[in-house]
Amino acid sequence: MVSANRHDGPTVNDEPGGTSVQGTGGGGKRRSPLSRTTVLRAALELVDTDGLEALSMRRLGQRLDRDPMALYRYAANRDALLDGLTELLLDQWVIAAAGDADTAWQDQLRRAAHRFRALVLKHPHVVPLLVTRPLSTPLGLRPLGALRPLEQLLAVFTRAGFGPSGALHAYRAYYGFLIGHVINELEEFVVNADEDDAGLRLGLDRLPESDFPHLRSLASQLLDYDGEAELDQGITIVLQGLQAQLESPARAPH
């Protein structure tokens, strides 16, 4: 990955020849060989449609019309495949959009945050991986495409005036907030979609009134959730906080 591509856009790509995949049917005898990218893309589709637990080597092999063991040519094992999925997603995250060169870093990061949210909402089943894989795979061993956003965000923060350590702190505050937000937004609530009453739709009637007064009274508020607004409101807080740290001489250059 990472060819001439400097600032934005996906860089995961390693087709052997052309992009011809020659029909998924069972007709052709000599199929064009797979590639890491096609495998990952198929895996992503599978996860998007059937959920994470549906992603097994066997099912993926079936989908690609190949023996399951063939996949091990493109991913050392299942964990590596999952790491590849996080790369496939993170590498699509555009942080520096066209014409961002001369806008304030706050605006750039706010827009990037909204793009992150949009990207992740297109692939909600991958979110667990985004959170989980980095807990297992050390930073230095992750696919390069998964590190590109980190590098770019560090660039943004240093150009904004943060020193090395400050940029790192800023990155963690920013990305941590984003992760926390999507976790919140994707949490499951509705248990009975065809119920009229808000409380029943959420299954809150199970909670004893005496122990959960606040929660039980929040049914309607839980149901009308505006993720975009909440993200925007939250990112404002974070960015203001970061700016304050940048201006206070105590922690700024560091």
Place this chain on the structure above:
Amino acid sequence: MVSANRHDGPTVNDEPGGTSVQGTGGGGKRRSPLSRTTVLRAALELVDTDGLEALSMRRLGQRLDRDPMALYRYAANRDALLDGLTELLLDQWVIAAAGDADTAWQDQLRRAAHRFRALVLKHPHVVPLLVTRPLSTPLGLRPLGALRPLEQLLAVFTRAGFGPSGALHAYRAYYGFLIGHVINELEEFVVNADEDDAGLRLGLDRLPESDFPHLRSLASQLLDYDGEAELDQGITIVLQGLQAQLESPARAPH
């Protein structure tokens, strides 16, 4: 669960008789029956020592000296067991400590945040569950103990002056931040512990210098990470932001 216990302390407990477990050895013929709590505690121990993927029904049964199928009396299936684990942890989170009644809500929440971090660092392997299970199990179906912190936080925020919707927003900002933070703190970095050079220890030499200049130069900063300080610094930003929202008449009561 949830007996007379009003504000703090764990509430998960459902022993049938006494707490006698009569030795784990293979001697006694008639063993005292299990309970959901003992099963969950054993599961937590297993996860703490051997990691999440080591938690299988068979291994857990072995540890409790029972047939794997016996566990299904205490958890409908593996997912329910995992939900139980998140309950076991969240229910230990003390939000209102003794003598918190008359301290400012900001201080209370700051201390609760540090307690959350400490709790979670004692059981790092459970963090994926904390993040992942709520994406599958709707709020209304979770074990009650897992909802207690939510209820208590809502209480804190309403007492602080937030309206229903405002309290919910505040909770999400607060908890989202906490989750984001521990994810950051528990991320894996070191790949070669016995290396001298910081860059080598992190395996950053694998990254092409031209594509990852910032990241590669951050080796030493990545290595000396002070999670407690970072949490405290972050929570300050969040609490100030929430306070600002509380004071601005636009969004406060709502």
Place this chain on the structure above:
DNA sequence: ACCGTAGAGTCTACAGTGTAGAGCAACGCT
């Protein structure tokens, strides 16, 4: 035309997984 080699994929097999379904043994009641 021949061989050698590398690449892509297959086949078989093994140890391990979650869990449905049936059944067993002991206890507390009436």
Place this chain on the structure above:
DNA sequence: AGCGTTGCTCTACACTGTAGACTCTACGGT
């Protein structure tokens, strides 16, 4: 004495990741 309930076990099935050995094809060099 009989019954139901509780706590647990046994067996079996469909499925998982992956090690190891193997086959088949295409291509390059001589």
